[in-house]
Amino acid sequence: MARFVRPKKGELSSNLYVANCGPAVGLSHEAIASVFTKFGDIKGVYAADESGTRVIISFSEEGSAQAALEALDGVPCPELGGRSLHIRYSMLQPTSQSQVSNLVPVSITASDVSIPGLYLMHDFVSAKEEEELLQAVDCRTWKSLAKRRVQHYGYEFCYDTRNVNTKHRLGELPSFVFPILERISSFSAFGNAENVVLDQLTVNEYPPGVGLSPHVDTHSAFEDLIFSLSLAGPCIMEFRKYANGGWLPRVAPNTVSKVESPEDDSNFIRKALYLPPRSMLLMSGEARYAWHHYIPHHKIDTVNDRVIRRASRRVSLTLRKVREGACKCEFPQCCDSQR
Structure with a gap:
């Protein structure tokens, strides 16, 4: 712009x-x-x-x-x-030149983004199922953060350490996600998802204009596959790959690999993907371990010259498998277990 x-x-x-x-x-x-x-x-x-x-x-x-x-x-x-x-x-x-580099085209399909391990399935749930899921989460207790509300199931995600306490299990995942888990395991496009037992769920509610800071989900906290289902409203998710993995000096163990001021660092590749309501995103392999993902703090998104206003809320259901032990991924420059 x-x-x-x-x-x-x-x-x-x-x-x-x-x-x-x-x-x-x-x-x-x-x-x-x-x-x-x-x-x-x-x-x-x-x-x-x-x-x-x-x-x-x-x-x-x-x-x-x-x-x-x-x-x-x-x-x-x-x-x-x-x-x-x-x-x-x-x-x-x-x-x-920095303003020119701030422009990034927005893709509609994950194949256009061309990040290994990144998948997006449109209409993963129907409009009726979306409504039922929203009703289910709204019947449960929300926890308020600075700019959004969250719910945690299976294990609580600790934002101060960017990790989970594997010794403190909250219980089974709620029944309203069982059809989603079954559907995930039945899609061959999701690779080896049928062999993974997802045991952690975070529900996020984003008001208009609220996004997510650039980060990589802590390697030592979760296994390879991370699923995120978008409900109620759309957004753009941006992906950034840094030359050094995006680590700050002296990063503490078991913390997320995160750039506090990413706009100041021009040494990264940027790509963007439009996430419509009812779509399921999968980050695995390189997309999960080596690329920061973030949601710009916008009320209006522009996709292929089309202006899209964000809805009154966007709710995401993120499903993961809690890791037991150190991460041994192929991206040590981004891995808290190997640095």
Whole structure:
């Protein structure tokens, strides 16, 4: 996304910042362009931010922008649903190389992401099953964290140590996940899932705009296969592979391999995958052990030029197998057991 800033007082521009206008209020970029093109040649209509309610109109000439501002600012526009537009000049800020590298295309299928061990199955559960699962988790007790709510079954995940206490078992997994476990074991696309007895479940509830920091699930805490079922709302999950595994100096044993300020480190590969509701994600092998995964803290996601507003909530069911003993994976640079 190009970055635009407010110009100095009295300075004109060929770009206009237009508020109360955008996909989130039911106005496509094409519909917006059809109105503004009456004032001159338009180079493009761009999202001004992630809200979906503000756009940038880029004209070829300053005179066209000035005419559009004088005619439309604060005036109800019949062609745009009678909305009163709030318009001001905007300047294109020079783009640095770091800003260019911050852009990452979003894939729809795991095969397009091309990370070994990463799988995504769309419509893993039906809409009715999704509703039943949400009702089941909402009947149980939530634990509040700083920005989201969680539930733990089998073993509790300890966020201070980023691990589980294998000596403190909470009991069997809840019955509402039994059909999911049976379905996992029956899909050959999930490799050797039929041979794994998953015994830990974390339910996360994400409000709009809340994501997940970049991290690798602690190697010594869980076995290879990690399943995550998305319910109620979509999101984009980004994957990052660091040259050194993403470890900070002097990482304590049994902690997650995590980068506190990943944007400051340009030495990584980035890929992104769109997770629609009712889809099942599997991270295994390299995808599980060597790639950080994270959910951007956005209220609006852009997928193939389509703006998607996050739902009022997104609930994920993450199923794992607690590891007993050290990890002996093929990625020692990322492994807390081997560092």
